[in-house]
Amino acid sequence: MKKRPMSRREFVRRSAALAGASLAARTILLDPTPFQASAGPVPPSDTLRFGIIGTGVRGCELLQASRHVNGVECVAACDLYDSRHLAARECLGKQVPVTKEYRELVERKDIDALIVATSDHWHCRLVEEGVVAGKDVYCEKPMSHTVEEGFAMVDAMQKHNRIVQVGSQCRSSIVYAKAKEIFESGALGQVTAIEACIDRNDASGAWVYPIPPDASETTIDWERFLGDTPKRPFDSIRFFRWRCFRDYGEGLPGDLYVHMLTGIHYITGTNAPPLRAASVGGIFRWTENREVPDMIWTLFEYPSFRLSLRCNLNNESPGMARCYGTKGTLEIKNDVLTFAPQNTEPQPEGYSILGWPEKLRKEYLEQWRKEHPVPLPGKYPLTQSAETFQAAPSYDYQIDHMNNFMESVRSRRPAVEDAVYGNNTSIACHMANYSHFNKTFAVWNEGARKIQGS
Numbered sequence: 483m484k485k486r487p488m489s490r491r492e493f494v495r496r497s498a499a500l501a502g503a504s505l506a507a508r509t510i511l512l513d514p515t516p517f518q519a520s521a522g523p524v525p526p527s528d529t530l531r532f533g534i535i536g537t538g539v540r541g542c543e544l545l546q547a548s549r550h551v552n553g554v555e556c557v558a559a560c561d562l563y564d565s566r567h568l569a570a571r572e573c574l575g576k577q578v579p580v581t582k583e584y585r586e587l588v589e590r591k592d593i594d595a596l597i598v599a600t601s602d603h604w605h606c607r608l609v610e611e612g613v614v615a616g617k618d619v620y621c622e623k624p625m626s627h628t629v630e631e632g633f634a635m636v637d638a639m640q641k642h643n644r645i646v647q648v649g650s651q652c653r654s655s656i657v658y659a660k661a662k663e664i665f666e667s668g669a670l671g672q673v674t675a676i677e678a679c680i681d682r683n684d685a686s687g688a689w690v691y692p693i694p695p696d697a698s699e700t701t702i703d704w705e706r707f708l709g710d711t712p713k714r715p716f717d718s719i720r721f722f723r724w725r726c727f728r729d730y731g732e733g734l735p736g737d738l739y740v741h742m743l744t745g746i747h748y749i750t751g752t753n754a755p756p757l758r759a760a761s762v763g764g765i766f767r768w769t770e771n772r773e774v775p776d777m778i779w780t781l782f783e784y785p786s787f788r789l790s791l792r793c794n795l796n797n798e799s800p801g802m803a804r805c806y807g808t809k810g811t812l813e814i815k816n817d818v819l820t821f822a823p824q825n826t827e828p829q830p831e832g833y834s835i836l837g838w839p840e841k842l843r844k845e846y847l848e849q850w851r852k853e854h855p856v857p858l859p860g861k862y863p864l865t866q867s868a869e870t871f872q873a874a875p876s877y878d879y880q881i882d883h884m885n886n887f888m889e890s891v892r893s894r895r896p897a898v899e900d901a902v903y904g905n906n907t908s909i910a911c912h913m914a915n916y917s918h919f920n921k922t923f924a925v926w927n928e929g930a931r932k933i934q935g936s
C-alpha cells in the first residue's frame with residue numbers, strides 16, 4: 483500500500499512530540515561538593531575574622547551566607563545609614579560593633595578580611611585601602627565603576643599580594659562548572675554564537691525601591707556617600723536607588739550583564755575583555771529619576787564567538803544562557819542545565835537536487851552512498867536525546883562563593899574570581915554602556931587599556 487504523504491501540520495506535530503520526548507530524557511542531580519572549599523569543621527585557632535562595609539540588601543545576604551561557612555566570624559560592620567547597622571546585627575544574631583567610618587575596620591589589626599558590599603562607586607577605594615592595610619577583600623560585582631579603577635584594583639591586588647575575590651557567585655556554581663565541563667569536552671562542537679538574558683517586569687526589578695521612612699541627613703552620612711562624585715544636596719532617591727544614576731552605578735550592564743558575562747567567560751575559558759561591543763537601549767517605561775536604560779541589548783565580539791546579551795525591565799521571562807555549537811546546544815535556564823545534541827550524521831543532499839533531472843539525481847545519490855558507507859554502530863546516536871543537570875533545591879551557590887573566598891584566604895590559593903577576572907567582565911560592562919551612551923561601536927584597545935569609539 484502506498485504510504486500517505488505526511489501533511490505539514492502532522493509533520494510539525496510529530497516533530498514537536500519527538501522533541502518533547504527527547505527533551506524529557508533524563509535529569510542528573512549534580513554533586514554539591516564545592517570545588518575549593520573545605521566542608522569540614524575548622525579549629526577555633528583558624529577562625530577567620532572579617533568585617534563588612536555596606537550592609538544594605540546585598541551585605542545582609544552575604545552576612546546570612548557567611549553563617550553557613552565554617553570557621554568564619556563577622557567582627558565589625560560599617561554602613562552609612564543607621565538602620566542598616568541594626569539590619570546587620572539582626573542578620574548575624576549578635577551585637578557586632580557597628581560604625582559609619584570604614585577606616586575603623588581597615589585599621590583593625592585583628593581583622594583578616596573585608597567584605598565590600600557598597601554601591602559600585604566606592605568599590606575601588608575600599609579595595610585599595612583594604613589591601614594596602616594587608617586585608618584580603620571580597621568585593622561585590624561589578625568590580626569597577628570605571629576602566630581606570632579596574633586596573634588600579636588589579637595593580638593593588640598584585641602589588642600587595644592579597645586575595646581579592648569578586649562577588650559574581652555563578653563563578654562558584656556547580657551548574658556552571660558542569661556547563662564548562664560539557665563545553666570543554668567538545669560535545670558542543672564549534673560554538674560560534676552565545677546568547678543570554680535577564681528580564682524583569684516590576685518596580686523592584688527596575689530598582690524603584692521604597693524609601694524607608696527614617697531616611698534623613700541625620701540617619702545617613704550623605705557627604706561620605708557622595709565620595710568623589712559631584713556634590714549635591716541630600717537626595718534619598720539617589721541614595722536608595724543609586725543604580726539608576728551614572729555617578730554611582732553602571733545601570734543594567736553593571737547590575738546584571740556582569741553575572742551573565744561571568745558565567746560565559748567561565749564556561750568558555752575567556753580571560754580577556756571582548757574585542758568590540760554594540761548596544762542599543764532606551765528608557766521606555768521607568769522614566770522618572772533615571773539616567774540609565776530600562777532595556778538594553780548588546781552584541782559583543784569575542785575572537786571565537788559572538789555574544790548577545792539583553793536586559794529588559796519591561797517584560798518577565800526566565801533568565802537564560804545558551805551556547806549554540808555545531809554538534810549541540812547547551813542551555814542554562816532557572817539553574818537547570820540542558821545539553822541537547824544535534825544530528826550530525828552525514829546525509830546526502832536532498833533539497834537542491836530537486837531541481838536536477840532524475841538521471842543526474844540518481845547518479846549523485848548512488849555516488850554519495852558509495853562514498854559514505856553506513857557508519858559503524860555507535861558513531862552517531864540514533865536519537866538526539868537531551869540530558870539535564872540540576873542542583874538540589876537546597877543548593878546555594880552564594881554560600882559556595884563565600885566558602886571559596888574564605889578558603890583562598892586560609893590557603894593563599896588564588897581566588898576563583900580574582901581582580902583580573904573581575905576586571906575583564908567589568909570592562910565588557912563599561913563597553914556596553916560606552917556604546918549605548920556614545921551611539922558608536924565600543925572597541926577595546928588592549929595596549930592603551932582604553933575603550934575607543936569607531
Ligand SMILES: NC(=O)c1ccc[n+]([C@@H]2O[C@H](COP(=O)([O-])OP(=O)(O)OC[C@H]3O[C@@H](n4cnc5c(N)ncnc54)[C@H](O)[C@@H]3O)[C@@H](O)[C@H]2O)c1
Binds near residue numbers: 535561563624
Ligand atoms: N552578587 C549579587 O548577586 C548582588 C546582588 C545585589 C547587589 N550586588 C552588589 O552589591 C553592592 C551593594 O548593592 P545593594 O543592593 O546591597 O545596595 P544597597 O543600596 O542596598 O546597599 C549599599 C550600602 O552601602 C553603603 N555604603 C555606600 N558607601 C559606603 C561607604 N563609603 N562606607 C560605608 N557604607 C557605604 C550604603 O550606606 C548602603 O547601605 C553593589 O555593588 C551591587 O552591585 C550584588
